[in-house]
Amino acid sequence: MILTVFHKTRYDFASPVGGILQSHRLTPAKCDGQKVIDWKVEVPGAVMGELFRDGAGDYIQTVSLRMPVTHIEVTVSGKVETTDTSGILRGHRERVAPRAYMRHTMRTEANRAIRDLVDDALRGKEDAPELDRAHLLAAAVAEALPYRPGATHAHTTAAEAMTEGAGVCQDHTQVLIACAHIANMPARYVSGYLNATDDGSPHEASHAWAEIFVAGLGWVGFDASNKCCPNEHYIRLGSGLDAEDAAPIRGLVLGGAEETLDVTVLIEAQQQ
Amino acid sequence: MTEAFFNEMYDRDGLRMPYQMLEGWYQNMPAEFRALKQAEAEGLFRRYGITFAVYGEGGDPDRLIPFDMFPRVFGANEWRRLERGIKQRARALNAFLSDVYDRGEIIRAGRIPADLVYQNEAYEIAVAGFRPPLGVFSHIVGIDLVRTGADQFYVLEDNCRTPSGVSYMLENREVMMRMFPHLFQENRVAPVDGYARLLKRTLASVAPAKCERDPCVVLLTPGHYNSAYYEHSFLADLMGIELVEGQDLFVEGDFCWMRTTEGPKKVDVIYRRIDDAYLDPLCFRPDSTLGVPGLMNVYRSGGVTICSAPGAGVADDKAIYTYVPEMIRFYLGEAPILENVPTWQCAKADDLKYVQEHLAELVVKEVHGSGGYGMLVGPKADKATIEAFAAKLAANPSNYIAQPTLALSTCPTFVEEGIAPRHVDLRPYCLVGRDVELVPGGLTRVALTDGSLVVNSSQGGGVKDTWVIAEE
Numbered sequence: 210m211i212l213t214v215f216h217k218t219r220y221d222f223a224s225p226v227g228g229i230l231q232s233h234r235l236t237p238a239k240c241d242g243q244k245v246i247d248w249k250v251e252v253p254g255a256v257m258g259e260l261f262r263d264g265a266g267d268y269i270q271t272v273s274l275r276m277p278v279t280h281i282e283v284t285v286s287g288k289v290e291t292t293d294t295s296g297i298l299r300g301h302r303e304r305v306a307p308r309a310y311m312r313h314t315m316r317t318e319a320n321r322a323i324r325d326l327v328d329d330a331l332r333g334k335e336d337a338p339e340l341d342r343a344h345l346l347a348a349a350v351a352e353a354l355p356y357r358p359g360a361t362h363a364h365t366t367a368a369e370a371m372t373e374g375a376g377v378c379q380d381h382t383q384v385l386i387a388c389a390h391i392a393n394m395p396a397r398y399v400s401g402y403l404n405a406t407d408d409g410s411p412h413e414a415s416h417a418w419a420e421i422f423v424a425g426l427g428w429v430g431f432d433a434s435n436k437c438c439p440n441e442h443y444i445r446l447g448s449g450l451d452a453e454d455a456a457p458i459r460g461l462v463l464g465g466a467e468e469t470l471d472v473t474v475l476i477e478a479q480q481q
Numbered sequence: 482m483t484e485a486f487f488n489e490m491y492d493r494d495g496l497r498m499p500y501q502m503l504e505g506w507y508q509n510m511p512a513e514f515r516a517l518k519q520a521e522a523e524g525l526f527r528r529y530g531i532t533f534a535v536y537g538e539g540g541d542p543d544r545l546i547p548f549d550m551f552p553r554v555f556g557a558n559e560w561r562r563l564e565r566g567i568k569q570r571a572r573a574l575n576a577f578l579s580d581v582y583d584r585g586e587i588i589r590a591g592r593i594p595a596d597l598v599y600q601n602e603a604y605e606i607a608v609a610g611f612r613p614p615l616g617v618f619s620h621i622v623g624i625d626l627v628r629t630g631a632d633q634f635y636v637l638e639d640n641c642r643t644p645s646g647v648s649y650m651l652e653n654r655e656v657m658m659r660m661f662p663h664l665f666q667e668n669r670v671a672p673v674d675g676y677a678r679l680l681k682r683t684l685a686s687v688a689p690a691k692c693e694r695d696p697c698v699v700l701l702t703p704g705h706y707n708s709a710y711y712e713h714s715f716l717a718d719l720m721g722i723e724l725v726e727g728q729d730l731f732v733e734g735d736f737c738w739m740r741t742t743e744g745p746k747k748v749d750v751i752y753r754r755i756d757d758a759y760l761d762p763l764c765f766r767p768d769s770t771l772g773v774p775g776l777m778n779v780y781r782s783g784g785v786t787i788c789s790a791p792g793a794g795v796a797d798d799k800a801i802y803t804y805v806p807e808m809i810r811f812y813l814g815e816a817p818i819l820e821n822v823p824t825w826q827c828a829k830a831d832d833l834k835y836v837q838e839h840l841a842e843l844v845v846k847e848v849h850g851s852g853g854y855g856m857l858v859g860p861k862a863d864k865a866t867i868e869a870f871a872a873k874l875a876a877n878p879s880n881y882i883a884q885p886t887l888a889l890s891t892c893p894t895f896v897e898e899g900i901a902p903r904h905v906d907l908r909p910y911c912l913v914g915r916d917v918e919l920v921p922g923g924l925t926r927v928a929l930t931d932g933s934l935v936v937n938s939s940q941g942g943g944v945k946d947t948w949v950i951a952e953e
Contacts, residue, residue, distance in 0.1 A: 230774045258778065265609070
């Protein structure tokens with residue numbers, strides 16, 4: 210499948226700010242099931258650093274605007290050829306030891322409710338293969354947190370989302386990471402894009418899901434929000450320990466002012 | 482003098498060689514002269530601005546750390562062995578770091594448990610897969626040593642991040658040379674004042690490949706509120722490099738730049754005295770205002786070198802410490818020259834049991850503690866203290882390690898009544914860049930309280946000038 214991506218992020222500031230520095234994770238890396246045909250990240254007026262690959266295999270780029278500005282606009286456009294790999298990440302060049310993804314952050318720290326969720330989901334399945342256990346956890350998270358936009362916000366932690374009892378893809382992902390850790394499986398947060406189809410299930414074009422390291426298979430993606438593993442409708446941008454660490458755009462505004470954010474994401478399947 | 486402790490000046494056979502010239506010096510010193518000199522020393526330290534903080538212990542930043550005028554002396558032969566041991570260790574620690582941020586061969590070989598490394602708080606995923614210039618991660622390795630006999634030294638801990646205290650090594654010498662110039666004519670004391678030049682050469686040697694000229698090296702400090710700020714400005718001054726704070730630097734494109742009156746200047750090497758967590762708010766703690774936003778991207782794309790490398794701390798963790806002799810055998814194929822103190826990991830059930838049964842004999846420390854706080858010195862503690870500590874230990878065993886109480890050597894020290902033996906330790910500073918270098922000396926800390934084994938300046942410790950002398 211050929212997916213075309215158009216992703217525009219615009220920040221407007223109430224008064225001019227002294228400058229902006231961003232770290233982008235906006236360029237997909239090559240792996241089985243994902244081949245970039247065409248890709249462009251544009252930020253008018255900005256100085257763009259060299260695109261380099263970090264140890265996790267993600268393309269990273271530094272973007273700076275060192276002058277008073279009232280807005281910044283980041284436009285991503287491209288074309289990626291995808292195939293379904295049943296969620297298994299293969300052919301991805303990375304250097305980080307999977308066990309390093311056993312650590313949690315403030316956002317993926319478990320609480321009692323999450324521990325109970327894992328206990329319930331895996332009861333009687335202690336000897337089940339890891340892959341089955343991972344599926345059970347993803348299903349349990351989907352059930353525990355019905356998709357409800359607006360129930361949580363950008364800084365909501367896994368524990369807070371559990372208390373809320375609802376959430377969006379970010380919450381599903383962070384709770385699933387916490388669950389996997391309890392089950393002694395390395396897990397990480399993946400940012401990317403999703404091609405919305407018309408099957409009636411909830412979607413977010415700018416999307417996130419978890420990868421769980423399954424012995425013998427390697428990293429396997431689990432999208433609890435859509436109760437599936439990533440397939441040819443997904444584009445993987447990069448990973449991290451949580452939503453902040455894996456964010457496609459991490460930025461800092463010098464001499465902050467009130468900002469408004471406008472995001473447009475269009476993902477379409479090109480008919481072949 | 483207590484028989485149980487090795488006295489570095491007087492052993493069973495009498496006066497030891499390295500101290501030969503000092504016996505007459507102190508014996509012929511009138512009490513009034515001594516008091517005068519002590520006051521003079523204090524005046525000099527005040528004038529130089531050296532104050533209390535050492536090793537990040539905190540405390541009143543305006544208090545002087547007590548200086549004892551009686552030098553601590555090593556003979557050239559003793560030092561040669563120490564030097565070999567220290568350099569060996571610094572090499573092994575760096576080999577370990579470049580391995581665990583790459584393929585992790587030592588873990589694959591089953592010599593060190595994976596989770597001890599990869600789940601260590603100091604392990605930085607952001608650095609995994611990145612090889613810094615020359616593969617060096619820890620450019621200044623501070624190794625804390627104690628001595629228990631003529632030939633017996635133990636490493637207490639390694640400091641691979643940004644060990645402090647070297648300004649004391651330099652200032653103690655400076656003060657001694659001003660006050661007792663004749664001592665330095667009578668004794669062939671190896672100089673330490675080449676340290677700043679060696680440090681600068683070390684830092685310049687790890688400039689990134691992208692640097693095509695004389696490297697611009699800066700020292701990044703958290704600012705004058707930091708307890709070691711004096712040392713930061715002192716070292717920058719000695720090396721003739723800029724002392725900068727985060728706000729003096731910025732990232733643009735592929736490089737890190739310093740604001741100067743003549744416009745931005747590209748920075749090639751940053752000797753940072755800021756903890757990893759504060760280095761770059763876009764990579765680590767987002768609320769940090771001390772660091773440089775975007776710095777880690779420039780670092781990882783080879784635009785600037787950060788010394789020590791972020792993540793270097795995984796090598797000096799107290800739980801990793803146990804494995805350093807293993808690292809030496811694994812990476813260097815050598816037998817360790819310096820010994821580790823036998824250590825019980827309370828996270829292990831068998832070790833915990835032993836520790837619980839022998840609390841009164843052991844020193845028990847927090848895995849991540851420093852500054853001599855939160856530890857139990859069993860032989861010095863009363864029953865109630867031991868019981869209270871036992872409860873803490875039982876509640877969180879993996880937070881503790883235990884070691885035998887070592888019979889630390891003593892060195893003559895000026896006290897009210899004249900001189901008396903006081904316990905000492907040693908921190909030499911090994912430099913790792915293109916070469917591995919060590920100036921002959923280090924910082925000697927001394928427990929000024931009679932019988933005390935705690936040399937921390939926050940708990941009654943002082944410092945001494947440390948000599949290495951050429952023997953006849």
